[in-house]
Amino acid sequence: MRLLFIGDIVGEPGRRAIKGLLPGVVKENDVECVVANAENAAGGSGVTPSIAKELRDYGVDVITSGDHIWKRREIVETLNKEHYLLRPLNYPEEAPGFGSTVINMNKGPKIGIINLVGRVFMQAVECPFRTSRAEVDKIRKITPNIFIDMHAEATSEKIALGWYLDGLVTAIVGTHTHVQTADEKILPEKTAYISDIGMTGPFDSVIGRKKEQILTKFVTQIPTRFEMAENDIWLNGVVIDFDVNTGKANSIKRIQKKYNQ
DSSP states (O other), X not given: OEEEEEOEEBHHHHHHHHHHHHHHHHHHTTOOEEEEEOTXXXXXXXXXXXXXXXXXXXXXXXXXXXXXXXXXXXXXXHHHHOTTBBOOTTSOTTSSSBSEEEEEOTTSOEXXXXXXXXXXXXXXXXXXXXXXXXXXXXXXTTOSOEEEEEEOSXXXXXXXXXXXXXXXXXXXXXXXXXXXXXXXXXXXXXXXXXXXXOEEEXXXXXXXXXXXXXXXXXXHOOOOOOOBOOSSEEEEEEEEEEOXXXXXXXXXXXXXXXOOO
8 A cells, every 4th residue: 555645735835736736646656545744834834724624625634733733723623623634742632632543544444643743953842752652552453554744853853763663653754844855764674764755835945935035034134024935836745655464664755746837
C-alpha cells in the first residue's frame, strides 16, 4: 500500500496546488491514503474549519498541524469534533482536540496517524519522545501501520525520534521548516524517515512569504508585515510504500510537482 504525505500547505497558493495537482499525483503513484500538514493553510498561519473541509473535499484523508494550529480560534470546535484534523499530541491533555487518529481505508487496513511538535528552539511542551512512545503502544494494539508527523525546527530532534521509534512505526516525516531535505531513508528496522518533506506553496518567496518583505526585516531589523507570495507554486511531499500486514516500510520517495497556473 502507498501513502502520500504532503508538506506544509501555505496559504491560498498551496491550496490551489492541492486542488490542481493532487488527483494526478495520487494516480501516478498509486496512492491509497493522503495525509497533509495544513497548519499554514489560512493566509500562511493557521487553518479554518472551511479550509479544512476544502482540503478534505480535494482528497486529503487526514490533516496534521503544528505550533500555528491555535492562530485561528474558530478552529477549536472542529478540533474537538473531527478526528481527521489533528493538533500535536504532546500539548497538555487539557488542550482542545486530538493528537492522533486511526482511520480505516475503504474497509481495508487501519492506519494510525500521530502528530507531534518539537521542543528544541520552540515552545516548551510535553516530551515528544515519551508521549509518542505511549501512544504508539496504544495504536499498535489496533494496527501496525503508524505514521508520525514530527513538526519541529531542529534536524537533530527529528533524527533522534527516528532512531527512538525505529521498528515501532511505519514512518516518521518531518515538517515545519518548509525546505525539503534529501535524507530520505529506510532505517534498519524498516521505518521510513525524512527530516522534512517540504512546502506546498509559492517558492518565489522565503518559505512562502514575499521575499522583499523578509529581506527588509533581515537587513533593517524593523518590524515588517509578511504577506503571502504568489508565484512558482510547487507541491512537496513523500510517497511511502509499506506492508499493511507488518507495518514495515518498503520505500520512501520524495515528490516535487510544479503547479502550472
